[in-house]
Amino acid sequence: MGNNQLYKGSLATIILKLLGEKGRMYGYQITQEVKAISDGEFVITEGALYPMLHKLEAQGLLTVEIEMIGNRMRKYYSITNNGKKEVVDRMAEMEAFIRQMQSLLNPKIDLA
């Protein structure tokens, strides 16, 4: 059972990264994809996903298209150029954070 608290702060980064890699996606697809990639460890709740998507769209990082799929409409999100820049920054921040966490929790003894 994963600790969702740890993931919460990274939701925006995860969404942006995913859309950067996969192109356009719709809400349900994002929840399923994240579940699949993390082997079911990380479950995005719908109550958190959509508000975050709407926020990222408002910030100009995502853009939307609506298409008719069968008998219902579907809203697709894709990343904008600003969003792509944002991903690079956020990933760098995230990696730095992970490195710091590792050295904090698992300090290596410097033998040199």
Add this chain to the structure above:
Amino acid sequence: MSRKLSEIQIIELFSFCKKKGVKHYDLQIEIVDHLASAIEQRWEENPNLSFSEALPSAYSQFGIYGFSKFQKIKEKALRKKYTRLQWQYIGEFYRLPKIIMTIAFSLSLFTAIRLSDNLTRLSLFLLGLYALILLIYFRFFYENKSKIELTTCKSFLQIDYLNSIRGSLVTVGFLPYNLLIIASVAFREFHLSPQLIFFLELLISFLITLFVYILVAMFSYIPKRIKQDFSREFPQFVKS
């Protein structure tokens, strides 16, 4: 062949949204698609499940708050988006080459204030001119440029927002003139040094120019942007 939701079940999902307090169609679309996808996946795992059994479990994924937070956050997001675009648009007037126009506009206003011997009279004259321009703009241009005619009676968050902007015109529209009137009273009542008056008049000219740009952005540019965005997202509901 996997089991899909029928037309009637989709309609039922829309009324389910309404029952749960989501009134705007633009929000309903996304929730309906999500619930439908979740239900269809449950049917893949268990084809004998009924629609009325699958729906509550799909809904439960939205957590204890359900959809209640959706509308507030979406409204906030819309406001933020258009405020950001508004300042971006105004900012362009303070960059080359538009800044030349901005400075010219501010300085002509400044010259008018300097030359006039009665600031109150000048303010009233400008107010009249401004009211006239506003009247003409709204009477002949606003409707064409930013009114969205729908082919449906559904309600949309974006349209509500557009209407709320229009409603705020009376309160926001006359701000620059209030500034001018306050200045004219202040100059008359207090004995200020000529240098200070010169500086204040210059400042007021630039402030009024900024205010006018804010008004142009709020009541001309942003409504047009909303119309554009809306027509791009929902071309099927816009009368052309």
